[in-house]
Amino acid sequence: MSSRRASAAPSKQQASVGNQGAVTFRAAREADVPAITEIFNQGVEDGMATLDPPHTVGQRVAWFREHGSNEPVIVAESGGQVVGWASLSQWSARMCYDTVKELSIYVRREWRGKGVGEALLSRLLQRGQGLGLHKVTLFCFPENAAGVKLYRRLGFVDVGVFRSHGVRNGIWHDILAMERQLTDH
Numbered sequence: 001m002s003s004r005r006a007s008a009a010p011s012k013q014q015a016s017v018g019n020q021g022a023v024t025f026r027a028a029r030e031a032d033v034p035a036i037t038e039i040f041n042q043g044v045e046d047g048m049a050t051l052d053p054p055h056t057v058g059q060r061v062a063w064f065r066e067h068g069s070n071e072p073v074i075v076a077e078s079g080g081q082v083v084g085w086a087s088l089s090q091w092s093a094r095m096c097y098d099t100v101k102e103l104s105i106y107v108r109r110e111w112r113g114k115g116v117g118e119a120l121l122s123r124l125l126q127r128g129q130g131l132g133l134h135k136v137t138l139f140c141f142p143e144n145a146a147g148v149k150l151y152r153r154l155g156f157v158d159v160g161v162f163r164s165h166g167v168r169n170g171i172w173h174d175i176l177a178m179e180r181q182l183t184d185h
């Protein structure tokens, strides 16, 4: 692991990220939702993260409240500012999929490429294992190089590509589905 990276050791609550100083990791609170929204909307603007339009804080508060005790939302923080977040959300309302969750992960623009994403994701996966979850799924653009590299590094494997699956501004996009088992079965 190169020295620029945040430590991925999930037991540590604090890690050094490049030259940017200490980054801490904790469960998100509702008071974090404005920052979570701002960081999500940066991902929307940059065009590589989602087909969604920008969200309002109100929409994100509703999203946050949907997360039950088996659906963690965590944040990375530096100098009192939220610099990234990651979540495991309900994948399906059907009971048979209760322990399958869907990943979202977003890092503040100026903090990308410094190891925050890897540190967040490794902690979130460990949290999922601690909760007894079975699997994490995700859906992303195949051309999201940073995301795909991060996911593969942390053990996600390709399920397949949905061709022309989602539309934005009249243009259809392929969507890569990936999964990461958290248990042996």
Ligand SMILES: CC(C)(COP(=O)(O)OP(=O)(O)OC[C@H]1O[C@@H](n2cnc3c(N)ncnc32)[C@H](O)[C@@H]1OP(=O)(O)O)[C@@H](O)C(=O)NCCC(=O)NCCS
Pocket (backbone or CB within 6 Å): 043, 046, 048, 049, 050, 105, 106, 107, 108, 111, 112, 113, 114, 115, 116, 117, 118, 119, 139, 140, 141, 144, 145, 146, 147, 149, 150
């Ligand atoms: C995708 C994202 C969460 C990754 O987090 P990050 O903190 O930037 O990633 P890390 O610094 O932990 O790096 C992860 C890997 O991706 C690589 N990477 C980072 N930025 C990259 C880029 N622009 N192009 C290619 N690879 C990149 C890193 O080099 C690293 O691989 P390495 O360790 O082999 O060098 C973050 O870039 C982000 O928030 N992007 C915008 C929102 C988004 O796309 N979210 C995912 C939606 S599916």
